[in-house]
Amino acid sequence: MSSTSSAAVTAPVTAAAGASPAPRVTTRRRSHIRKRLELLLLLGPATILFVAFVFMPLIAASYYSLFDWNGFGPLTDFVGLDNYTKALTDPLFQGAIGHNLFIVFASLLVQLPLSIALALLLHGRIRGRTALRLLVFTPYVLSEAVTAVIWLSLLQPHGVIDGLLENAGLGGLVQLWLADQNIVMFTLFAVVTWKYIGFGIILFLAGLQGVPEELREAAAIDGATPWQTTRLVVLPLLGPTIRIWIFLSIIGSLQLFDLVWIMTLGGPAGASTTMASYLIDRGFRRYEFGFGSAVAIILFVFCFVFALFYQRFALRRDTQGALTGRVE
Amino acid sequence: MNTRSIRKYGAFGAVAIVTLGALSGCGSSGDEAGGKTTLTFWHNGTADPLLGIWQDAVDEYEDAHPNITIDVVPIQNEDFQTKIPLALSSDNPPDIYFNQGGGLLATQVQSGQVADISDLTSDWIGDLGAAAGNWAVDGVQYGVPYASQVVGFWYRTDLFEDAGITTPPTTITELNDAVDKLKSAGIAPIAVGGKDRWPDAFYYNTFAVRECGEDALKKGLAEADLSDECFTKAGQDVIDFIATEPFQDGFNGTPAQQGAGSSAGLVANGKAAMELQGTWDKGVMQGLTDTELDPLLGWFPFPAVEGGAGDPTATLGGGDGFSCTQEHAKECVDFLKFLSGDDIQTKLVESQVVAIPVKAAAAATISDPVIKSVYDFNSEAAYVQTYFDIALPTGVGSALNDAVANLFAGKGTAASVGEAVAAAN
Numbered sequence: 001m002s003s004t005s006s007a008a009v010t011a012p013v014t015a016a017a018g019a020s021p022a023p024r025v026t027t028r029r030r031s032h033i034r035k036r037l038e039l040l041l042l043l044g045p046a047t048i049l050f051v052a053f054v055f056m057p058l059i060a061a062s063y064y065s066l067f068d069w070n071g072f073g074p075l076t077d078f079v080g081l082d083n084y085t086k087a088l089t090d091p092l093f094q095g096a097i098g099h100n101l102f103i104v105f106a107s108l109l110v111q112l113p114l115s116i117a118l119a120l121l122l123h124g125r126i127r128g129r130t131a132l133r134l135l136v137f138t139p140y141v142l143s144e145a146v147t148a149v150i151w152l153s154l155l156q157p158h159g160v161i162d163g164l165l166e167n168a169g170l171g172g173l174v175q176l177w178l179a180d181q182n183i184v185m186f187t188l189f190a191v192v193t194w195k196y197i198g199f200g201i202i203l204f205l206a207g208l209q210g211v212p213e214e215l216r217e218a219a220a221i222d223g224a225t226p227w228q229t230t231r232l233v234v235l236p237l238l239g240p241t242i243r244i245w246i247f248l249s250i251i252g253s254l255q256l257f258d259l260v261w262i263m264t265l266g267g268p269a270g271a272s273t274t275m276a277s278y279l280i281d282r283g284f285r286r287y288e289f290g291f292g293s294a295v296a297i298i299l300f301v302f303c304f305v306f307a308l309f310y311q312r313f314a315l316r317r318d319t320q321g322a323l324t325g326r327v328e
Numbered sequence: 329m330n331t332r333s334i335r336k337y338g339a340f341g342a343v344a345i346v347t348l349g350a351l352s353g354c355g356s357s358g359d360e361a362g363g364k365t366t367l368t369f370w371h372n373g374t375a376d377p378l379l380g381i382w383q384d385a386v387d388e389y390e391d392a393h394p395n396i397t398i399d400v401v402p403i404q405n406e407d408f409q410t411k412i413p414l415a416l417s418s419d420n421p422p423d424i425y426f427n428q429g430g431g432l433l434a435t436q437v438q439s440g441q442v443a444d445i446s447d448l449t450s451d452w453i454g455d456l457g458a459a460a461g462n463w464a465v466d467g468v469q470y471g472v473p474y475a476s477q478v479v480g481f482w483y484r485t486d487l488f489e490d491a492g493i494t495t496p497p498t499t500i501t502e503l504n505d506a507v508d509k510l511k512s513a514g515i516a517p518i519a520v521g522g523k524d525r526w527p528d529a530f531y532y533n534t535f536a537v538r539e540c541g542e543d544a545l546k547k548g549l550a551e552a553d554l555s556d557e558c559f560t561k562a563g564q565d566v567i568d569f570i571a572t573e574p575f576q577d578g579f580n581g582t583p584a585q586q587g588a589g590s591s592a593g594l595v596a597n598g599k600a601a602m603e604l605q606g607t608w609d610k611g612v613m614q615g616l617t618d619t620e621l622d623p624l625l626g627w628f629p630f631p632a633v634e635g636g637a638g639d640p641t642a643t644l645g646g647g648d649g650f651s652c653t654q655e656h657a658k659e660c661v662d663f664l665k666f667l668s669g670d671d672i673q674t675k676l677v678e679s680q681v682v683a684i685p686v687k688a689a690a691a692a693t694i695s696d697p698v699i700k701s702v703y704d705f706n707s708e709a710a711y712v713q714t715y716f717d718i719a720l721p722t723g724v725g726s727a728l729n730d731a732v733a734n735l736f737a738g739k740g741t742a743a744s745v746g747e748a749v750a751a752a753n
Contacts, residue, residue, distance in 0.1 A: 072413065072438040072440075152583070159589060178523070179577075271737075287435060288723055
C-alpha cells in the first residue's frame with residue numbers, strides 16, 4: 001500500500017511543478033503544493049479509513065436494505081421499503097428502541113449527577129485522591145466483553161452478588177438479575193453505569209482543572225458558601241464538558257450491544273433487546289441480511305439525526321468558543 | 329470552479345485512488361505456489377481433545393500428500409454463524425468447513441460456493457450409513473459427517489440416589505414424579521440453558537417427536553408448516569411441563585455451556601440433577617469440573633408421552649461434518665474420506681468427543697457403558713429427527729427457537745411456535 005500511495009502523491013506534484021513558468025511564482029506555488037501535500041498526508045489515512053469502513057458499508061447497507069436477501073447468492077428479490085416498515089412495526093424492535101431510550105434517560109438522570117458529584121469530591125483535597133481516582137477509572141479500561149463476562153458470572157443465581165447481599169442481611173433484595181423480564185434492564189443499566197462512570201468522572205475532573213482558582217477565591221471573598229460557589233460558578237463553567245458528556249453518553253446508549261449480547265442475548269423473551277442486538281440477531285442468526293441492513297440504517301439515521309441536531313443546537317456555542325472554548 | 333477547488337478535488341481524487349488500491353489489495357490470496365495446493369480448513373474444535381485430533385490428522389495427511397498443505401483454522405462454534413455467510417459471499421471461502429447439515433446447509437448451498445460432491449463420494453459415502461443423508465440437499469451430496477448425535481437426558485446417578493429414584497423415568501408421569509422427589513430432596517431437578525434459547529427448543533422438538541407421527545413430523549418440517557394439531561399439542565406439553573417448575577432458579581438467564589454457572593456446569597458440579605442435551609454434553613460437563621464424571625453420569629432417552637402418536641424410540645438428533653467449496657473440491661473430498669476412515673473415527677470415540685461415530689468399526693471400540701447405551705439407542709431408534717432449527721431454513725429455525733424461548737419466559741400460547749414459524753417462512 002505504501003508504494004501505491006507515494007506514487008499517487010508524487011504524480012500531481014511533478015505535474016504541477018513542471019507547469020510553473022517563473023521562479024517567483026514557483027516559490028509561491030511550492031509553498032502551495034507543500035500545503036496540499038501536507039493536507040493530503042494528514043487527511044489521507046483518515047479519509048481512506050472513513051471511505052472504506054464507514055462510507056462504503058453505509059452505501060452497501062442502504063442498497064441491501066431494499067432486498068429480501070439471506071446473504072447468499074445474488075440480490076434478486078427487490079422489496080422496496082418493506083424491510084423498513086416490517087422493522088418499525090415489529091413489537092420486538094419497538095421494544096428495542098424503548099430499551100435504548102431507557103438507557104439514554106437513565107444515564108442522564110443517574111450517571112450525570114453521580115459523576116459530577118464524584119468528580120467534585122475527587123477534585124477536592126482528600127486523602128488517597130490518586131488511588132481513588134485510579135479506582136473509579138479502572139472499570140472503564142476493561143473491554144465491554146470482559147465486563148460482561150465478569151458480571152454474567154457474578155450475577156448468576158446463588159452467585160457472588162446474591163451471596164454478598166445475603167451476608168449483608170439483605171437477602172430479601174436478591175433478584176433473578178438476568179432472568180426476570182422486569183429486572184433485567186435495570187441490571188444492565190447498573191453494569192453500564194459501573195463501567196462508564198469512571199469515564200464521566202475523568203472527563204469532569206479535566207473540566208474542573210479548567211475552572212480558574214481566582215473565580216472560586218473571588219466568590220469566597222464575596223461571601224459565597226461552598227455550595228453557592230459550586231452551583232453558581234463551577235457548574236456553569238463545566239457546561240461545555242457536561243454537554244460533550246451528554247453527547248457521548250446518548251450515542252453510546254443508542255449503540256449499546258456488547259454487554260447485552262454477552263449477558264442476555266437480548267432475552268429473556270426480548271426483555272433486554274436493543275436496536276443493535278436486534279440487528280445482529282436478525283442479520284446473523286436468522287440470515288436476514290436485507291432486513292438486518294434496514295435495521296442498521298434505521299439505527300444509523302437515529303444516531304445521525306441526533307448528532308446533527310445536538311451539534312447544531314447544544315454544542316454550537318462550545319464549538320464557537322462563545323463561552324469558554326476550552327472543550328475540544 | 330477556481331484553481332483552489334480544482335486542487336482540492338485533485339487531492340481528493342488521489343486519496344480515492346489510494347483507497348481503491350488499498351481495498352483491492354485485500355481480496356487476493358496466495359495459492360498454488362510451485363505445484364503445491366493449500367487447503368484452508370475451518371473446524372470448531374477449539375479445545376482439546378478435538379483440537380489435537382484434527383491437528384494430528386492434518387499432519388498425518390500432509391506427510392502422506394507432500395503436495396498438499398492444510399491451513400488449519402479452529403473457530404469457536406458460535407462464530408460459525410457469522411463467519412460462514414461472510415466467507416461464502418466472498419471470493420475466498422475456506423476449502424473445507426464445519427457445518428451441521430440439514431436446512432442450514434441447504435441455505436448455504438444457495439451461495440453457489442458449496443461444492444456438489446455426489447460423484448466424488450459415491451463409492452464410499454454409503455459406508456457412513458443413514459447419517460450422510462443429512463448432508464444431502466435434494467439428493468445432491470454437499471458434505472460428509474464425522475459424528476452423529478442424539479438428544480436425551482444426562483443425569484447424576486448420585487443425586488438420583490439421594491432423592492430415592494431407583495430407575496430412570498420412562499414416561500412423562502415418571503419424569504414429573506422424579507422432579508417432585510428431587511425437589512423435596514432440595515436438589516434442582518433439571519438444568520436448562522435458557523439464555524441461549526436452543527436448549528429450550530430441545531423440549532419443544534422432543535415433545536413434537538413424541539406427539540407427531542413420523543409422516544406429520546417430516547411433512548411439517550419439510551414444508552415449514554407446523555399447523556398440524558400434534559405441534560400445538562407439543563406446545564401445550566412444553567407449557568404444562570414448565571408449569572411443574574422443574575428447572576433451576578433463573579433458568580432464562582443461564583448460559584448452556586460457558587462456565588460453572590451454565591446448565592452443563594450445574595450438572596457437572598452436582599448443583600442440578602438432569603439436563604436434556606446432545607451427546608456432546610458429557611465432554612462439555614467434564615471440561616467444567618475436576619470431578620471424574622464417568623461413574624456419576626447416566627443417560628436416558630426423552631420419556632414417552634402418554635397418548636402421543638410418535639414412536640417412543642424415535643429421537644431428536646443431528647450430526648457434525650464438513651463441506652467443501654468449489655475451488656478445491658476434489659482435494660477436499662479426498663481429505664474428508666481420510667477423516668472418516670476407521671482410524672480417526674476410533675480416535676474420536678476413544679477420546680469421548682464423539683459418542684456416535686459414523687463408522688460401525690469405530691463403534692466397536694466404545695468402552696464406557698453409558699456411551700454404549702447412547703450408541704445402541706441411536707442404532708435401534710425408529711428414526712432420528714434432525715434438530716428443528718437445523719432442519720428448517722435458517723431464518724425459520726431461529727424464529728422457532730425464539731418462540732420456544734418465549735414460552736419458557738411465560739410468553740405465548742400452545743400455538744405460538746407454529747405461528748412464529750409461519751410468520752418467518
